[in-house]
Amino acid sequence: MRLWALLILLALLCIANVPGIAQPTLKIVAYDGSQLRGAQIRVSTLDGRVFEFTLDPRNPFVVRDVVKGVLFVEVVSWKSVPIGYRQNMTVYSNQTLVVPSIGKLTLKVSGSRGQALEGVSIKITYGGQTIEEGSTDAGGVYTTLLPAASYGIIVDYGGRRVEKTIAVEPSRENVVNVQLDVFLSIGGMDLSVTEFLGLALLVIVIVIALIVVAVEYSNWRAKRARRVLATPE
Known part of the structure; x- marks a missing residue:
């Protein structure tokens, strides 16, 4: 009896591993291994089934009873930006699909x-719509992953604003340097070179004015003292 039970168990294990009825899980990542949380995915099989879903790294996609283990995978879009990356996969076990059409953007x-x-406030736009917002860290850097495409960036710091159009190339880091007219911060005020020089000049003028007033006051007191001494009793 035990022998029959063992044989049945072995038979079930063999059936579960037959390529024609594989049940793989599919993980989809960027070129650097980062998760594409929220990407829109479309998966179809040889028998005509189509699955459309939003990617959640916590729940890898599972297709049951995949005919011959073949999947047609399309990464439709991510962050509201079209991607259209397609890949045919033969899957008999858990697989990871690396999407090459993603690039890293580093703003300095x-x-x-x-x-x-x-x-510094950062806005990234695509097609006139804001798709991502954030701010720079202590090193003045903002990093994100984006589908390869052209974007608008808006950099704003205390009303000092720079707008640029940039291109994110796939499977690499794209570094963009942005310089703002901020020379020095004093008491929470961000000053440009012109503003700093103007402030410095104002301070110098005030100091000179105070010195002149002090000298004139000293002279006035000296004259007054001489008049008092010169007055006959």
């Missing part, structure tokens, strides 16, 4: 002295 924001600017 600095002031006019080359100093890193923290907390």
Whole structure:
């Protein structure tokens, strides 16, 4: 009896591993292994089934009873940007699909002295629509992954604003340097070179004015003292 039970168990295990009825899981990532959370995916099989879903890395996609283990996978879009990457896969076990049409964007924001600017507002637009927002870190850097395409970026720091059009190329890091007219921050005020020089000139003028006033006051007191001494009793 035990022998029959063992034979049945072995038979079931063999059936489960037959290529014609494989049940793989599919993981989809960028070129650097990063998860494409929220990507729109379309998967079809040889028997005409079509599955459309939003990618969630916590729940890898499972297609049951895949005929001959063949999947037709399309990464439709990510972050509201069309991708259209297609790949035919023969899958008999868990697989990872690497999407090459994703690039890394690294924005480096600095002031006019080359100093890193923290907390700079970053907006990334595609087709006139904002698809991502964030801010620079302590090193003045903002990094994100995007589908390969052309984008608009809006960099804003205390009203100092720069807009650029950039191209993100696939499967590589794309570094964009942005310099803002911020020379120095004093008491929470961000000053350009012109504003700093104007402030410095104002301080110098005030100091000179105070010195002149002090000298004139000293002279006035000296004259007054002489008049008092010269007055006959």
